[in-house]
Amino acid sequence: KNQVEQSPQSLIILEGKNCTLQCNYTVSPFSNLRWYKQDTGRGPVSLTIMTFSENTKSNGRYTATLDADTKQSSLHITASQLSDSASYICVVSDQTGANNLFFGTGTRLTVIP
Amino acid sequence: NAGVMQNPRHLVRRRGQEARLRCSPMKGHSHVYWYRQLPEEGLKFMVYLQKENIIDESGMPKERFSAEFPKEGPSILRIQQVVRGDSAAYFCASSPPRRGSGTGELFFGEGSRLTVL
Numbered sequence: 218k219n220q221v222e223q224s225p226q227s228l229i230i231l232e233g234k235n236c237t238l239q240c241n242y243t244v245s246p247f248s249n250l251r252w253y254k255q256d257t258g259r260g261p262v263s264l265t266i267m268t269f270s271e272n273t274k275s276n277g278r279y280t281a282t283l284d285a286d287t288k289q290s291s292l293h294i295t296a297s298q299l300s301d302s303a304s305y306i307c308v309v310s311d312q313t314g315a316n317n318l319f320f321g322t323g324t325r326l327t328v329i330p
Numbered sequence: 331n332a333g334v335m336q337n338p339r340h341l342v343r344r345r346g347q348e349a350r351l352r353c354s355p356m357k358g359h360s361h362v363y364w365y366r367q368l369p370e371e372g373l374k375f376m377v378y379l380q381k382e383n384i385i386d387e388s389g390m391p392k393e394r395f396s397a398e399f400p401k402e403g404p405s406i407l408r409i410q411q412v413v414r415g416d417s418a419a420y421f422c423a424s425s426p427p428r429r430g431s432g433t434g435e436l437f438f439g440e441g442s443r444l445t446v447l
Binding site: 260261262266306318320323 | 334371372373374375421423435436437438439440441
């Protein structure tokens, strides 16, 4: 069964600290993995998209890693800011069917001053 | 270049009424997806449409819910005889025509929040 699991479910960190969010998936065959940021009351916004051959991809203070062998991805946030408070959603795409996106339930990050 | 536009942003309906949610995809995008998000939960796929065609509606309830994406105009998600359990945020996403396998990059709208009294 194709699934995407994220951990932790929620996380509270101090401003300026780093954190890492995890995503494990069982989706096969794998096409790509995306991380989205969803601010409260807003639509998700894409942070990164990674294909099978990519191990690391950065977008400013956000760095995503992908291990296609273990089917794990992480999103590392450096020097967190208050504006990083949001839900971070991992989405995995397979190569079959018309709707081939599998969503994780997200990690709710709260950055406190 | 406007992003995905959804309206209304907020909609209040009484039980038994109809709700219509509209989505205009980004310019050049021919694929539209609708998702539902309950409070404190993840996005759940409802339906995937291309112009004038429903490609996949496996996530949409068989009764009371329908979706369309006409040749001209926005995509519409229609909920008839709404019940309290329909209260949720409904997000639309669009993507350009796909090249090769896999789904193209998804761009989300800001969502329409339906409250059923």
